[in-house]
Amino acid sequence: MKVLMFGWEFPPFNTGGLGTACYGLTKGLTRNGVEIIFVLPRTSGMVSEDYMKILKAENIEIDEKKIKFVSIESILKPYASINLPIKQFDIEKIKAENVMYGEDIFAEVFRYAQEAKLIAMIEDYDVIHCHDWLTFPSGIEAKMAALKKGKNVPLIVHVHATEYDRTVGNPNPKVYEIEKKGMEEADYVIAVSHYTKNIIVKHYGIPEEKIVVVHNSIDPEPTDDSINEENFKIKQHYKIVLFLGRLTIQKGPDHFLWVAKKVSEVDENVRFIIAGNGDMFPFIVEEAANLGIGDKVLFADFLRGRDVDRAYKMADVFVMTSISEPFGIAALEAMKNGTPVIVSKQSGVSEVMKSCLVADFWDINEIANKIIALLKNPELVETLREEMKKEIRNFSWDKPARKCIDLYKRAISQIQNRTLSKADQM
Amino acid sequence: MVSVCFYFQVHQPFRLRKYQVFEVGHGNNYFDDEKNKAICQKVARKCYLPTNRLILDLIKETNSEFRVAFSITGTALEQFELWCPEVIESFQELVATEAVELLDETYYHSLAFLFSEREFKEQVKMHRRKMLELFDYKPRVFRNTELIYNNALAALVEDMGYKGVLAEGADHILGWRSPNFVYRPVNCKKIKLLLKNYRLSDDIAFRFSCRDWVGWPLTAEKFASWISAINGNGVVVNLFMDYETFGEHQWAETGIFEFLRHLPREILKHPDNNFLTPSEVIETYDAVDEIDVPHIISWADVERDLTAWLGNKMQQCAIEKLYELELDVKRTKDEKILEDWRKLQTADHFYYMCTKWFNDGDVHKYFNAFDRPHDAFISFINVLNDLRIRVKEINESKKQRAYSILGAR
Numbered sequence: 129m130k131v132l133m134f135g136w137e138f139p140p141f142n143t144g145g146l147g148t149a150c151y152g153l154t155k156g157l158t159r160n161g162v163e164i165i166f167v168l169p170r171t172s173g174m175v176s177e178d179y180m181k182i183l184k185a186e187n188i189e190i191d192e193k194k195i196k197f198v199s200i201e202s203i204l205k206p207y208a209s210i211n212l213p214i215k216q217f218d219i220e221k222i223k224a225e226n227v228m229y230g231e232d233i234f235a236e237v238f239r240y241a242q243e244a245k246l247i248a249m250i251e252d253y254d255v256i257h258c259h260d261w262l263t264f265p266s267g268i269e270a271k272m273a274a275l276k277k278g279k280n281v282p283l284i285v286h287v288h289a290t291e292y293d294r295t296v297g298n299p300n301p302k303v304y305e306i307e308k309k310g311m312e313e314a315d316y317v318i319a320v321s322h323y324t325k326n327i328i329v330k331h332y333g334i335p336e337e338k339i340v341v342v343h344n345s346i347d348p349e350p351t352d353d354s355i356n357e358e359n360f361k362i363k364q365h366y367k368i369v370l371f372l373g374r375l376t377i378q379k380g381p382d383h384f385l386w387v388a389k390k391v392s393e394v395d396e397n398v399r400f401i402i403a404g405n406g407d408m409f410p411f412i413v414e415e416a417a418n419l420g421i422g423d424k425v426l427f428a429d430f431l432r433g434r435d436v437d438r439a440y441k442m443a444d445v446f447v448m449t450s451i452s453e454p455f456g457i458a459a460l461e462a463m464k465n466g467t468p469v470i471v472s473k474q475s476g477v478s479e480v481m482k483s484c485l486v487a488d489f490w491d492i493n494e495i496a497n498k499i500i501a502l503l504k505n506p507e508l509v510e511t512l513r514e515e516m517k518k519e520i521r522n523f524s525w526d527k528p529a530r531k532c533i534d535l536y537k538r539a540i541s542q543i544q545n546r547t548l549s550k551a552d553q554m
Numbered sequence: 555m556v557s558v559c560f561y562f563q564v565h566q567p568f569r570l571r572k573y574q575v576f577e578v579g580h581g582n583n584y585f586d587d588e589k590n591k592a593i594c595q596k597v598a599r600k601c602y603l604p605t606n607r608l609i610l611d612l613i614k615e616t617n618s619e620f621r622v623a624f625s626i627t628g629t630a631l632e633q634f635e636l637w638c639p640e641v642i643e644s645f646q647e648l649v650a651t652e653a654v655e656l657l658d659e660t661y662y663h664s665l666a667f668l669f670s671e672r673e674f675k676e677q678v679k680m681h682r683r684k685m686l687e688l689f690d691y692k693p694r695v696f697r698n699t700e701l702i703y704n705n706a707l708a709a710l711v712e713d714m715g716y717k718g719v720l721a722e723g724a725d726h727i728l729g730w731r732s733p734n735f736v737y738r739p740v741n742c743k744k745i746k747l748l749l750k751n752y753r754l755s756d757d758i759a760f761r762f763s764c765r766d767w768v769g770w771p772l773t774a775e776k777f778a779s780w781i782s783a784i785n786g787n788g789v790v791v792n793l794f795m796d797y798e799t800f801g802e803h804q805w806a807e808t809g810i811f812e813f814l815r816h817l818p819r820e821i822l823k824h825p826d827n828n829f830l831t832p833s834e835v836i837e838t839y840d841a842v843d844e845i846d847v848p849h850i851i852s853w854a855d856v857e858r859d860l861t862a863w864l865g866n867k868m869q870q871c872a873i874e875k876l877y878e879l880e881l882d883v884k885r886t887k888d889e890k891i892l893e894d895w896r897k898l899q900t901a902d903h904f905y906y907m908c909t910k911w912f913n914d915g916d917v918h919k920y921f922n923a924f925d926r927p928h929d930a931f932i933s934f935i936n937v938l939n940d941l942r943i944r945v946k947e948i949n950e951s952k953k954q955r956a957y958s959i960l961g962a963r
Contacts, residue, residue, distance in 0.1 A: 361579030365943050399939065401575055413928040414868060414909075422871030426939065427932040428575040438576060 130163045132253035132270055134263035138168055140186045144374055145457040146288050149344050150259055156529025158194035165251050167244060170199035200243045234302055241265035248273035255536045256283045261303055264310025282315040282539035292327050293452040296377050308332050315539045318342045320455040321476025342531045343480045346460040348520045351437045360442045366399040367503045370443035372458050375406030380449035380489050389419045390496035403428035403439050440465035445502045448472055451489050463516045468502050468509050483515035556781060557790045557830040558821055560622040562797035565663050566594055566630040567902035573936040579943045584894060591637045598638040601801035606644040612818050618653040620818040621829040625697050628661030628684050629900055649689045655831035656685055658693040664899035667698055667707055669877040695832040699901050701853035708739030718836040722853040723749035727845060734788025738841035746836045747845055750794040759795040763808035774816035782824040789839050863904040868931040873904055875938055886948040894941060906930035
């Protein structure tokens with residue numbers, strides 16, 4: 129089985145959970161015998177060969193024979209604000225490189241899709257699998273390219289987040305259109321949670337039977353010993369509560385600050401670490417000072433690789449205050465590191481993870497309450513840790529990968545049946 | 555008679571590096587040695603060394619009629635000693651001419667006056683010691699960081715034995731009066747107050763290379779004519795500015811050095827003009843009136859207030875938390891901790907956190923060692939948490955030792 133996959137990002141070039149999920153899923157798929165051609169946007173100016181080298185070096189766990197990376201030079205960045213006019217990109221640099229770019233991010237998405245079509249013409253594949261809206265037009269183009277070659281290939285779009293989540297209910301109509309069209313054209317839609325499936329049914333009008341829920345996962349391989357043994361001196365003096373995510377309205381970093389304020393009123397020996405970056409960064413820094421906890425909130429910027437694990441190890445509690453979280457893979461990473469987790473009820477991860485505490489994202493008192501409970505009761509933490517240890521063993525990227533493979537097979541055979549029955553009629 | 559009184563501020567902060575969350579508690583070096591060294595050497599090359607040379611020549615050429623004053627911060631001197639000792643030597647040469655006066659200030663260029671009188675006095679004492687040690691000099695006139703001033707400061711430094719104090723000639727404290735006279739702070743007996751003529755000072759410091767300005771291009775001749783015009787309605791023109799104006803803020807290409815080279819001669823062409831240093835002004839002229847400054851003023855921005863350092867919550871939080879540590883820091887009796895705590899008091903750290911990007915915004919941006927004010931705040935807070943842990947550890951082990959001694963008895 130050969131899959132033509134379109135993604136936005138892949139570690140180490142990722143800025144969020146999407147890249148982590150794509151990495152995990154491709155790992156699972158290749159372990160289960162699937163071959164993948166992974167198409168990715170590459171930052172303009174970066175030489176294609178170097179890009180591949182870094183991708184391969186970083187992802188040694190994937191069998192090189194099973195995955196092939198193809199990159200298209202582009203200015204597209206996942207999570208880039210869609211309101212950003214193209215002028216914000218380095219126009220001089222773009223001109224100097226003499227690459228054709230679209231007039232705005234939407235034009236760029238479609239230009240990208242045209243390039244994707246060229247790749248689709250050359251490559252050979254059985255399924256097209258797209259991750260999130262930027263790649264949906266590419267997927268549609270690829271399906272048409274295959275049809276031109278005389279092959280009807282199923283298109284599967286994988287929804288890791290919708291515009292509803294990202295904008296907390298104020299979707300950009302153009303993005304919404306692209307998402308909706310992608311889901312409509314697709315043979316199947318994969319949602320990362322039931323929570324997301326409901327949004328797709330309710331807000332995009334996609335029939336329920338076309339949507340398959342495939343929860344994200346994590347491979348429970350142990351973390352680096354050097355991290356396990358690292359002695360964080362700050363821990364001898366303070367308890368640490370961690371927020372890790374993009375600083376955008378979707379993730380509720382402001383809610384985290386209000387919680388922090390509540391907690392520090394009870395215990396002043398708590399430090400709150402905010403790891404991540406995003407358009408709310410300046411506001412969040414100032415708001416911490418405004419709330420009078422400016423010296424208790426420490427900022428770690430965007431962390432990657434080892435530092436993510438270090439942050440979880442350092443933390444006594446990991447809190448996810450997302451207003452709308454399709455999945456929330458960070459909670460699984462925290463669990464792997466043995467860090468007690470509080471997730472918002474409005475999240476996909478709460479559907480699959482049992483050894484964690486949950487609260488409504490808006491219930492500041494309740495979240496603060498649970499943080500304090502964890503900080504003050506080592507017995508509670510111990511119990512949770514034991515459960516987490518057991519639970520993590522059941523997780524593996526093989527599970528979602530197998531679900532995807534089943535879906536691929538189902539979609540392929542359905543198309544075949546359809547063509548057969550058509551032939552019968554004739 | 556019009557006496558021109560030049561005072562130049564020489565200052566370099568110990569800039570912080572990006573101190574990461576993971577380092578908190580490990581007591582690593584807080585300061586960006588590499589950057590500080592590079593900046594120090596660059597400014598030495600572009601400003602301190604060539605301007606000192608030029609001023610020395612001018613003093614000699616004019617038979618010491620050209621006279622100036624400097625206030626050099628302890629943090630600047632320490633960095634010169636580390637990375638460009640030739641700057642110290644060239645200042646020593648200048649002081650040896652006896653046409654150069656040195657002023658006192660807080661060693662760390664701090665805002666200590668606003669937060670702790672005890673710390674303020676200790677830092678002034680440190681600065682006095684440094685002046686004696688490096689220049690064999692005892693300053694008689696005081697200037698506070700960024701010319702931060704009010705009645706209480708005047709009373710405090712009079713009490714400490716100073717004969718004069720400098721302040722901004724802000725319109726709202728002068729009212730109809732002119733900055734071109736000597737004044738006495740209200741409720742003080744002896745100390746005299748010199749007020750900066752901000753128009754003429756800023757003509758050099760800020761507007762010199764500004765082509766939109768009607769005064770451009772500013773020649774020594776033109777400037778001297780403005781000075782001479784004050785004859786009859788003023789006795790002193792206080793030109794206070796950052797020394798880095800020469801060659802750093804105003805690049806050599808703007809002609810700033812040519813301007814300075816010709817200025818003394820042009821000013822002295824008028825028989826009623828001369829140059830005096832601050833303490834000579836104080837000896838020469840009587841105070842004409844009392845000046846009442848109940849509220850704090852400074853020389854910064856158009857507001858002449860503290861908002862450049864303490865205008866937003868980030869700045870207030872950072873500085874309040876820093877001074878909260880004073881007693882605990884001093885209790886450690888640990889030299890390194892005390893030194894680090896004091897280096898964090900340097901006003902520049904709070905200036906970097908300033909978010910008012912309006913009229914003076916470009917100046918703020920120019921001086922900012924960080925990309926964003928928020929980054930400055932973040933590094934500062936990480937460092938502060940680290941320092942707090944070091945302080946706590948030492949004080950706790952001291953307590954433990956004390957208990958064990960008591961227990962042994």
